[in-house]
Amino acid sequence: MGAFIDLAEQWGDDIVCPIAAEAMPSAPADAETYGYLSGLILEEVQKGVNRILLALHGAMITENTLDGEGTLLKRIRAIAPDIPIAVSHDFHANVTVSTVTNCTVLTGYKTYPHTDLYETGYKAACILYDAMQGQCNPVMAWRKLPLMSHTLKQGTDDEPFKLLIRRCREAERETGVLNVSLFGGFPLADSPYTGSSVVVVTDNDDLLANRIATDIAEACWDSRHQQIYQSTPLSDQIQTAKKLTDGPIILLDHCDNCGSGGTQDVMTVIRAIMEAGLEDVIVAAVWDPKAVATMQAAGVNAEVALPLGGNTDMPAIQQSGHPLQVQGNVTHLTDGRFRIDGPMYHGLEVSMGPTAVLDTGNMQIIVVSRHIEPWDPGLFHSLGIDPAQKRYLLLKSRIHYRAGFADMARHTLLLDGDGVTTSDYQLLPFHHLKRPVFPLDPLCSFEPNPVPNGL
Known part of the structure; x- marks a missing residue:
C-alpha cells in the first residue's frame, strides 16, 4: 500500500482507497463481511477510475466462494472490462486462473518472512x-503444481526456497522479463486451488514467459522432498533445550501459530515446559481475553490463580480446548498498542488489545486480547521487557519470528505441540482440495503444461 500511494502521488493521480483491512487467518470469512469489503471496492470501480492497484493476500476463502480474490477480480472485470489492474500477492497465495486472467499484471513477495511488501x-x-x-505489453504465464509444501520449510533463507528464489531473480535479468514470482502457497486453506505455483510476466513474449515458468516449476517440483517437515517428539526437543547453556534460545510452538490460523490458546507446549522445569522463560503470547x-x-502486583488458555475447541483436528491452571503475580498491564520497528510491516501501529503479563516464577506469560503473531521485539518492549536478556523465548510462530529475532537467537528449536497449524496434513479434513497432491499422495506426478485460457 505504501508503494501504491507513493507512486500514485508521483504520477499526480487522485487516490481513492475504499478499504484497507487485514486479519489473522481463521475460519472462512462470513459472506456479509466479504460482501461489504468487496462492495466498497466495486462501488468505486463503478464510479470510474483509470487504473486499479490491489494488494491482495491470495488465499482468501469465504462462506460463498473458495476464491475470494479471483471472485473480486471477475466482478471488477464485469464492471470495467478494459481497466488496467495490477495485483500484488503474498508469497503464500494459492493463485487461481480467475486471478491471473482478470488482472493485467501479478507480482508476489520473494521473502518469507515477508519483508519486501513495498x-x-x-x-x-x-x-x-x-x-x-x-x-511494454505485459503477458503472463502460470504453472500450478500439485504440491503442498510445509510452511516450516518455506523460509526463503533456507533451502530449497533460497535457491528457487535466486533462480527467479536471475530470470528477471533476462531481456524482456518483467517479473518472476514463485508462490509457496498456503497449504492450510481447503480449496481446489491450494498449492505452489509460478507466475512469469514478460514484455509481449509468450514463449519466454512459458519457458521460464516451466523451468522454475520443474525446479520446485524436483525439490519437493526438501519441502516436507520431519517432526521430532516434543519431550526430546525440550530435553535438548534444557542442555543448552547460552541464550536467548527460541522455542517455537509452531502448531498454534495464529499467523497461519491457530487459536493461540493451546497450552500443550507451555504445560510441557513448565513440567520439565525450564527456567527464565517468556511466552509470547497466549490469547485469553477473560x-x-x-x-x-x-x-x-496482585497474586492471581486462574485457568489460562484452552478456550477454543478444534473440531478440525478432533481436539477440545484444555485450560492450564496457573498462579503468579501480575507484573504488567497495557492497552497492547505498539509500533513495529523491525523490517516486517515496519512503522505500522498494531494492537494486541488489553494485555497482561503473568509471572509464575520460572515463566513470564504475555496474555493478549487480540490475536497477533510475535514477529517483532516491539511486542516485548511495549511491556518493558528486553527479550535479549531472557534465556528462553517461547514464541507461537513459525517463520515470521525471524524478522525480529533471528539475529538475537543463539539457538532455535521447533516444538511439535497441538493445534490446527500442524504440519501433519493427515490430521486435517480436506474436503475441497484437488487430488492427487504431494505429500498426501506421494506418487503423484507433475506435468508442466500451460493452464487453460491461453496462459
Whole structure:
C-alpha cells in the first residue's frame, strides 16, 4: 500500500482507497463481511477510475466462494472490462486462473518472512504504469503444481526456497522479463486451488514467459522432498533445550501459530515446559481475553490463580480446548498498542488489545486480547521487557519470528505441540482440495503444461 500511494502521488493521480483491512487467518470469512469489503471496492470501480492497484493476500476463502480474490477480480472485470489492474500477492497465495486472467499484471513477495511488501507493490504498479504509457505489453504465464509444501520449510533463507528464489531473480535479468514470482502457497486453506505455483510476466513474449515458468516449476517440483517437515517428539526437543547453556534460545510452538490460523490458546507446549522445569522463560503470547480481564481487575502486583488458555475447541483436528491452571503475580498491564520497528510491516501501529503479563516464577506469560503473531521485539518492549536478556523465548510462530529475532537467537528449536497449524496434513479434513497432491499422495506426478485460457 505504501508503494501504491507513493507512486500514485508521483504520477499526480487522485487516490481513492475504499478499504484497507487485514486479519489473522481463521475460519472462512462470513459472506456479509466479504460482501461489504468487496462492495466498497466495486462501488468505486463503478464510479470510474483509470487504473486499479490491489494488494491482495491470495488465499482468501469465504462462506460463498473458495476464491475470494479471483471472485473480486471477475466482478471488477464485469464492471470495467478494459481497466488496467495490477495485483500484488503474498508469497503464500494459492493463485487461481480467475486471478491471473482478470488482472493485467501479478507480482508476489520473494521473502518469507515477508519483508519486501513495498518492493512487490512497487514492481506491480510500475509495470502497469509502463504498460499504460505504451512502454511494454505485459503477458503472463502460470504453472500450478500439485504440491503442498510445509510452511516450516518455506523460509526463503533456507533451502530449497533460497535457491528457487535466486533462480527467479536471475530470470528477471533476462531481456524482456518483467517479473518472476514463485508462490509457496498456503497449504492450510481447503480449496481446489491450494498449492505452489509460478507466475512469469514478460514484455509481449509468450514463449519466454512459458519457458521460464516451466523451468522454475520443474525446479520446485524436483525439490519437493526438501519441502516436507520431519517432526521430532516434543519431550526430546525440550530435553535438548534444557542442555543448552547460552541464550536467548527460541522455542517455537509452531502448531498454534495464529499467523497461519491457530487459536493461540493451546497450552500443550507451555504445560510441557513448565513440567520439565525450564527456567527464565517468556511466552509470547497466549490469547485469553477473560484472563486479561481477571488480571486487570486484580491490578499490577496482585497474586492471581486462574485457568489460562484452552478456550477454543478444534473440531478440525478432533481436539477440545484444555485450560492450564496457573498462579503468579501480575507484573504488567497495557492497552497492547505498539509500533513495529523491525523490517516486517515496519512503522505500522498494531494492537494486541488489553494485555497482561503473568509471572509464575520460572515463566513470564504475555496474555493478549487480540490475536497477533510475535514477529517483532516491539511486542516485548511495549511491556518493558528486553527479550535479549531472557534465556528462553517461547514464541507461537513459525517463520515470521525471524524478522525480529533471528539475529538475537543463539539457538532455535521447533516444538511439535497441538493445534490446527500442524504440519501433519493427515490430521486435517480436506474436503475441497484437488487430488492427487504431494505429500498426501506421494506418487503423484507433475506435468508442466500451460493452464487453460491461453496462459
